Amino acid sequence: MGRLFGTDGVRGVANADLTAELALGLSVAAAHVLAEAGTFEGHRPTAVVGRDPRASGEFLEAAVVAGLASAGVDVLRVGVLPTPAVAYLTGALGADIGVMLSASHNAMPDNGVKFFARGGHKLADELEDRIETVYEQHRTGEPWARPTGAGVGRISDYAEGFDRYVAHLIGVLPNRLDGLKVVLDEAHGAAAHVSPEAFARAGAEVVTIGAEPDGLNINDGCGSTHLSLLRAAVVEHGADLGIAHDGDADRCLAVDGAGEEIDGDQILAVLALAMREAGQLRKGTVVGTVMSNLGFKIAMEREGIQLVQTAVGDRYVLESMKAEGYALGGEQSGHVIVLDHATTGDGTLTGLMLAARVAATGRSLADLAGVMERLPQVLVNVPDVDKSRVSTSPELATAVAEAERELGATGRVLLRQSGTEPLVRVMVEAADIEQARAVAGRLADVVKSALG
Template sequence: MSKKLFGTDGVRGVANVYPMTTEMAMQLGRAAAYIFKKDNRRHRIVIGKDTRLSGYMIENALSAGICSMGVDVLLVGPLPTPGIAFIAKSMRADAGVVISASHNPYQDNGIKFFSRDGFKLPDEVELKIEDLIFSQKIDSLRPTAAEVGKAFRIDDAQGRYIVFLKNSFPGDMDLSGLKIVLDCANGAAYKVAPAVLEELGAEVISIGVSPNGTNINAGCGSLHPDILSEKVKEHRAHLGIALDGDADRVIFVDEFGREVDGDHIMAICATQMLAEGRLAHNTLVATVMSNMGLDIALRKAGGRVVKTAVGDRYVVEEMRQHGYNLGGEQSGHMIFLDHNTTGDGMISALQVLAIMQRSGRSLADLAEVMIALPQVLLNVRVTEKKDINDIADIRKTIAAVEKKLGESGRVLIRYSGTEPLLRVMLEGQDKVEITGYAQEIAAMIEKHLGSGRKKEA
């Protein structure tokens, strides 16, 4: 069965427009509560959110739906997505719900669920939730009197998460001597992230810590590291750290203002863990979007890279199935299963900072462990997501480019799981050459599927 509501990371869309309406939020709450309610004891579901204006209305609708099924709600307010996974697990709640559209602009919002063990729901559970909504199977199930749920606010959730994050950093070390520029994207980590770094002894220059409901991810955060880069150079900081709106991903800037992406961070952490004998099965899990340079770096260090489909949930599934403990994406989602159950921007940052402090090496120096092959990524906005193999012109154009690249490069074409975009990614030895090839493929896609101009990612 194909899903009607859930994408690669929950339900997402423009707030107050189907499917991100209050009516659908209430139904999602009712269906989820029904699934997570296993017996006659009192059940609890944690709800957290980022800083979007629409979070208030969706939070209330979700809460109402959950309570209407006789399940209690624990409200934690603005907190990073990984913080909500942690709180749900540590409080022995039955599930956690995050109201966030991650790196998307403020007018969008989303709803994603974590099970009681802190992991995102598998496809089959999301399909069950959809079936309960569209089949109207639970419409008549309405507890009354003392059987309806109650909502409670958890006032110390931020403090609990701060302690949890600090405990992922080596106890015999601190961050004294480091000057860090931190960009919180005016998002969910605007309070907890600066507090963690400051309490560990770093000098912190914080930006993107004044959310107003509409400025989340606006020209700041992990998708827009330019301001961070300038601030690092202006303050002569040792590095910059940029989170996204829900703080489950992180991008770095070295002391020279150069971006250090998720692939390089995974290379730094994986090779260090290999050297210390801590990388499970000597294996790093990445997605098909990761640069071929990452494979080369791990192979030189005596490890290997296993690739999955794009999406941190698929990385985590591969890790859990085979007992791996480190995985992630080029975009900055990194999962350290020894510390948390999902991508956590601050835990990732703290692991890198620990390596810097232990080794005495700069981020720029550490990042040289991997040399990235030239890569080009173009996004083409599409009107519908057809199978490109069914469109002869597109299929032939891609095949011709692949033949020209041979074994010295690759072509990857994939639809975004959260936006109406077809992503065209090429790698090769020559940046000018692969840019031309990428534009050639993108133009053919635009001709058959496009709804506007293509844009570089």
């Protein structure tokens, strides 16, 4: 069996790759593994379970809840809420497990299962590996230990989760948003009701698009992966800024008043300066990934802020932040973690904090984001190759070295295997977009010939 867990839980086509049986089995396995690890020692365990609005989330939620209860875990169903809300409630309610059913920005046929440990933190790799092992042992014939009678878990709905999460978001804002007009694109996803409510309670005038989920339209031509509707809406309504979430609202991208995109690196730059001014940027450091734009690195160096870069994936950003005590980190894709207020990327919180900075300074988002110049970056995905050899191929190493010599100090090359898809990603940055495209195209051809 190949590894089930990717960089962000278990994902696949719902009812094909990710079946009810798999969701149930993983939930039981997670309960057993966390019990073995001593997580439940001395008390009856509790789990918080939430989902995004995908139609498949309905039967997958039922499977997860059944699995947990059958393993003796009491379950609090919080319904349709963002991933960061489930993480927050897991910690706030003192639950032992959090489970989120979502495939984030993926198209509707997909779904996923993501587990959180006590406190609302993502599971360590070794725990995920252990869950897979226990699941496989059961699948091949080893029986579960099953409680009976009063030992089985009880299931209840926790409708208060919505208000408790929104109150948390409002409570951590440094200032109100009165006087701002904000367009929110909710991707017909998990934040369709939470995010507009939070922005409105914070004082903003809110216009919403993509906020009518029907179970089938999540991420469909809208949200953080399709910004054209948001750009047009911001200009049409004369808004100060626009905020776009993905399906589970753990990420945030923005649009300025002129309809221009503000990506995750630019958002991090704005928040880093705001947090340093407030004395909240611990160790004067922000954490990014190897995919962070070179312009972001240059801007942080100029501003006297240290940039630590990790492997791609918000879990690796979070690991670095927790290990070293950093307060802010994130990815170009819009996963931004403010560790004092969230244990994972929180798109609604990020959008609120970005809007709060605009409101507090009286400056436009375009002006604030101008702290960094985003260098042209070209990303080419090369499918149907042996991605496992990307770091060992001599032919590729030679091609990369030649490209780096050509680009010099004003450019950068990165080749990496995707953590969620069967392909190799070729990224090239250069001061000139045409040069970046040419170099990326040549490297993609070498990837195909060397690894195909």
